Amino acid sequence: MPAIRSQILEVVRDAYPKTFEGLSPSKPLGEKVFSGRTPHPNEVLNLFVQQGLTSALPMAFYMATRRGPNSLMDGSLPRNATLSPEVLRATFRGLMTLREVELSGTHRLIFGPKGPCSAPNCPSRSPTGPAALEAYQKVFDQIVGCPQLGTKVLEVPELYEDHEGDLQCVGPGICGNCVEGWESGHAELRKQAWATLPDIFGLKS
Numbered sequence: 001m002p003a004i005r006s007q008i009l010e011v012v013r014d015a016y017p018k019t020f021e022g023l024s025p026s027k028p029l030g031e032k033v034f035s036g037r038t039p040h041p042n043e044v045l046n047l048f049v050q051q052g053l054t055s056a057l058p059m060a061f062y063m064a065t066r067r068g069p070n071s072l073m074d075g076s077l078p079r080n081a082t083l084s085p086e087v088l089r090a091t092f093r094g095l096m097t098l099r100e101v102e103l104s105g106t107h108r109l110i111f112g113p114k115g116p117c118s119a120p121n122c123p124s125r126s127p128t129g130p131a132a133l134e135a136y137q138k139v140f141d142q143i144v145g146c147p148q149l150g151t152k153v154l155e156v157p158e159l160y161e162d163h164e165g166d167l168q169c170v171g172p173g174i175c176g177n178c179v180e181g182w183e184s185g186h187a188e189l190r191k192q193a194w195a196t197l198p199d200i201f202g203l204k205s
Helices: 002-015 041-051 057-065 085-111 130-144 176-200
Strands: 160-163 166-169
Touching: 041 057, 041 085, 057 085, 057 176, 085 130, 085 176, 166 176
Parallel strands: none
Antiparallel strands: 160 166
């Protein structure tokens, strides 16, 4: 049994990494790693709390916050997915903090001052114009998502759409250089948010 438990823990820790470098768009993270029925994030969080898997807890807390308040307090969930008052308080506190980090960081990234755009037709050349503001708003909404759904701050944003084989920015007319700048800026935001997860959820780093 110790050998089996060790193997299981290795898989779990790989899916709930302790460091930002463990995150990858192609790597299954969170509850997707479990075979059979996909557990509710609350179930996983409760399990890790009970088992004292401290290295996996920051990611487990984050995965629970991604679905938002309704999921955290869903009265129809089984007993093992019902969070204790202490864990629920920590989760809500973390959700509110992460949402603030996500909104303010993305707002600075998209709407903040930036260098001049080199593409002649890119709306960013006139950043306060109506075309730029419309495009910026669509990019902003794509990154932060619906406020009722929790937080997406650790997710890699999908800023391109496929238009019959032609990849275009979700913000109409925005050039590739601007998108690359936003992608690199959001990568730094994800890295900073990840580093604060233990403190945000009241865990020892």
